[in-house]
Amino acid sequence: MPGLTHYLVVSALLFSLGLFAVVTRRNTVAILMGVELMLNAANINLVAFNKYAAPGAMQGQIFALIVITLAACEAAVGLALVLAAYRTLETVYVDEINLMKW
Amino acid sequence: MTGEAIAFYILAAVTLGSAVVVVTSGNIVHSAAALVPGFLGVTGLYILLNAEFVAGIQVLIYAGAITVLILFAIMLTEGGTGLGGRQRNEQALVGATVAAAMAVLLIIVATRTGWTAGGGTLPPYTPGAIGQSFLRQNILVFEGTSIVLLVSLMGAIMTARRED
Amino acid sequence: MGWISDVLRAIVGTIIIFSAVAFIAVMFGVLLERKISAWMQSRLGPKHVGPQGLLQTLADTIKLLQKENIVPARADKVIFASAVIVVPLAALLDYVVIPFGTTRSGPLIFRDLNIGVLYFAATSSLVVVGILMAGWGSNNKYALLGGMRSAAQMVTYEIPMGLALVTVALVAGSLSTVTIVNGQARLWYIVTQPVAFLVFLVAATAEVNRVPFDLVEAESELVAGYFSEYSGMRFALFQLGEYGEMFAMAAMAVTLFLGGWRGPVLPPVVWFVVKLYALIFVFMWVRWTYPRFRIDQMLNFSWKILIPVSVLNLVVTAFFAVVAHR
Numbered sequence: 001m002p003g004l005t006h007y008l009v010v011s012a013l014l015f016s017l018g019l020f021a022v023v024t025r026r027n028t029v030a031i032l033m034g035v036e037l038m039l040n041a042a043n044i045n046l047v048a049f050n051k052y053a054a055p056g057a058m059q060g061q062i063f064a065l066i067v068i069t070l071a072a073c074e075a076a077v078g079l080a081l082v083l084a085a086y087r088t089l090e091t092v093y094v095d096e097i098n099l100m101k102w
Numbered sequence: 103m104t105g106e107a108i109a110f111y112i113l114a115a116v117t118l119g120s121a122v123v124v125v126t127s128g129n130i131v132h133s134a135a136a137l138v139p140g141f142l143g144v145t146g147l148y149i150l151l152n153a154e155f156v157a158g159i160q161v162l163i164y165a166g167a168i169t170v171l172i173l174f175a176i177m178l179t180e181g182g183t184g185l186g187g188r189q190r191n192e193q194a195l196v197g198a199t200v201a202a203a204m205a206v207l208l209i210i211v212a213t214r215t216g217w218t219a220g221g222g223t224l225p226p227y228t229p230g231a232i233g234q235s236f237l238r239q240n241i242l243v244f245e246g247t248s249i250v251l252l253v254s255l256m257g258a259i260m261t262a263r264r265e266d
Numbered sequence: 267m268g269w270i271s272d273v274l275r276a277i278v279g280t281i282i283i284f285s286a287v288a289f290i291a292v293m294f295g296v297l298l299e300r301k302i303s304a305w306m307q308s309r310l311g312p313k314h315v316g317p318q319g320l321l322q323t324l325a326d327t328i329k330l331l332q333k334e335n336i337v338p339a340r341a342d343k344v345i346f347a348s349a350v351i352v353v354p355l356a357a358l359l360d361y362v363v364i365p366f367g368t369t370r371s372g373p374l375i376f377r378d379l380n381i382g383v384l385y386f387a388a389t390s391s392l393v394v395v396g397i398l399m400a401g402w403g404s405n406n407k408y409a410l411l412g413g414m415r416s417a418a419q420m421v422t423y424e425i426p427m428g429l430a431l432v433t434v435a436l437v438a439g440s441l442s443t444v445t446i447v448n449g450q451a452r453l454w455y456i457v458t459q460p461v462a463f464l465v466f467l468v469a470a471t472a473e474v475n476r477v478p479f480d481l482v483e484a485e486s487e488l489v490a491g492y493f494s495e496y497s498g499m500r501f502a503l504f505q506l507g508e509y510g511e512m513f514a515m516a517a518m519a520v521t522l523f524l525g526g527w528r529g530p531v532l533p534p535v536v537w538f539v540v541k542l543y544a545l546i547f548v549f550m551w552v553r554w555t556y557p558r559f560r561i562d563q564m565l566n567f568s569w570k571i572l573i574p575v576s577v578l579n580l581v582v583t584a585f586f587a588v589v590a591h592r
Contacts, residue, residue: 105269
C-alpha cells in the first residue's frame with residue numbers, strides 16, 4: 001500500500017530533475033519546462049498531504065488548483081517574453097544573452 | 103502487492119521516465135513531446151489520491167494547454183531549426199551534483215520524519231466540496247487568482263505583440 | 267485479487283469501445299457522409315459494393331491497409347509515429363463517460379466518473395497536442411501550417427464549448443453525465459438552454475475540423491493539412507480519430523441537451539441511437555450547405571461573438587439558479 005512517504009519520494013525525484021533542467025539547459029524554453037516539472041512536484045506533495053495528513057478539509061487540493069492556475073499564467077508570460085526576446089536578440093540560448101544594452 | 107501499489111509504481115515509473123527524457127534529450131521537440139506522458143502520469147497519481155477534480159484540471163490545463171503553448175513557442179523561435187546546438191551548458195557537472203544532493207536531502211527528510219495522520223475523511227464528491235470551499239473560506243484566494251489571470255493575460259498579449 | 271478483474275474489465279471495455287467506434291462510427295459515418303452528400307447534390311452515392319453500397323467503407327479500409335507506409339526522408343520518426351497514436355486515443359477516450367442507455371441494474375456506461383463533463387473537455391483538448399506533433403513531424407511546410415492553424419482553431423473553440431458544458435452542469439447541479447441525464451426526466455435541457463445548445467454545436471463543429479471550419483484540411487489549399495504525409499494504415503487511424511471525435515461530440519450533445527436515452531416506448535439504447543444519428547445528419551447537412559471560413563473570420567467569430575454570448579448565458583443561468591433556490 002503506497003503511503004505518504006512513497007508520494008514524497010516521487011515528488012522529491014521529480015523536483016530534482018526539474019532543478020537539473022533549470023540549472024544546466026541552454027534553451028530558455030527548456031528551462032521553462034524544468035520549472036513546470038518543479039511545480040508539478042510541489043502539487044503532488046500538496047495533494048498527498050491533503051489525503052494522508054489532513055483529510056478533513058480540502059485545503060491541499062485547493063492549494064494545488066491555485067498553483068496549477070498560476071503555473072499557467074507564468075508559462076504564458078514567460079513564453080511571451082521568450083518570443084519578444086527572440087525577435088530582438090535573435091537567439092533563445094541564455095548564455096548568449098549577456099549584454100545589458102543591445 | 104495490491105492493485106493500488108502496482109498502479110502507483112507504474113505511474114511513478116511513467117512520470118519519472120518521461121521527466122528524464124524531458125531533462126536530458128538533445129532534441130527540444132522530443133523534450134516537449136515527452137512532457138505529455140509525464141503530466142498524464144501525474145494525473146494518475148492524483149486519481150490514486152482521490153483528487154479527481156484536480157486530475158481533470160491537470161489534464162485540461164497542463165497536457166492540453168501548457169504543452170501546446172510550449173510547442174508553439176518552440177516552433178516560433180530558433181528551437182525549431184537549430185536542433186544541432188549544444189543543449190547543456192558548462193555547469194552540467196555542478197548542476198547534476200546539486201540536483202542529486204537536493205534529492206537525497208528531500209528523501210532523507212521525507213522518510214525519517216514521523217508524519218501523523220490527521221482526522222476526518224475526504225468528501226466523496228470533490229467538485230462540489232471544492233466549489234463550496236472556494237466561495238466560503240477561500241474566496242479571497244479565488245478572487246486574487248482571477249486578477250492575476252487577467253493581468254498575466256494582458257501582459258502576455260502586450261509583450262508578444264509585434265510593434266508595427 | 268479484486269484488481270485483476272478490474273484490469274480485465276478495463277481491457278475488455280477498451281476493446282469494445284475500439285471495435286464499436288471503428289465499425290459503427292467510422293464505417294457508417296463515412297458511408298452516411300457519402301450517401302447524404304449525394305442525396306443533397308441530386309446524385310447517387312456508392313451503390314456497387316454490397317447491398318446499396320453498405321460495404322463500401324470496408325472495401326476502402328482494405329484498400330488503405332494494402333498501401334505502402336511512406337515516411338518522409340528527413341521527418342522526425344519518433345514524433346511522426348507517436349502522433350498517430352495520440353489523436354485516435356484521445357478521440358476514443360471520450361466515450362468512457364457517455365451513457366448509452368439504462369438496464370435494470372444501472373446505466374449502460376463504461377465508468378460513471380463524478381467529473382464526467384470535465385473529463386470530456388479534458389480528453390478533447392488532448393487531440394491538439396497530437397495534431398501539432400503530426401504537423402511538425404511531417405517535415406512539410408503545408409503540414410506544419412495546417413497543424414498550427416488547426417491547433418489555434420481547436421484551442422480557441424474549446425472555450426465556448428467548456429462554457430456551454432459548465433452552463434448545463436450548473437443547471438443539473440453535478441458534473442456526472444448520469445445525473446445530467448436523470449435531471450432531464452421532465453424537460454430536456456435544449457428547451458431551457460437553447461443558447462448553450464447552439465454554442466455547443468458550433469464549437470463541436472470547429473473542434474472536429476468540419477466545414478465550415480475545415481480550413482486546416484482545405485483540400486483545395488493545403489493538400490490535406492496536418493496529415494498530408496500520412497499514408498496507408500496511419501491515414502486510416504487519423505480518419506478514425508476524426509470521425510470518432512465527431513460521433514463523441516454528437517453523443518455528448520445528445521446526453522446534455524436532448525435527454526440522453528430518455529424516451530417513451532422504445533428501449534433506451536434505440537432512442538439514444540436515433541437521437542445520435544439525427545444530430546449526425548445535422549452535422550453533415552451543415553457540411554454540404556455552407557462555404558468555408560477564412561482563418562481571421564473564424565477566430566473573430568469565436569473570440570468576439572461566441573465567448574461573450576456564452577459568458578452572458580452562463581451569468582443569466584447562474585442568476586436564475588440562485589433565485590430559484592431561495
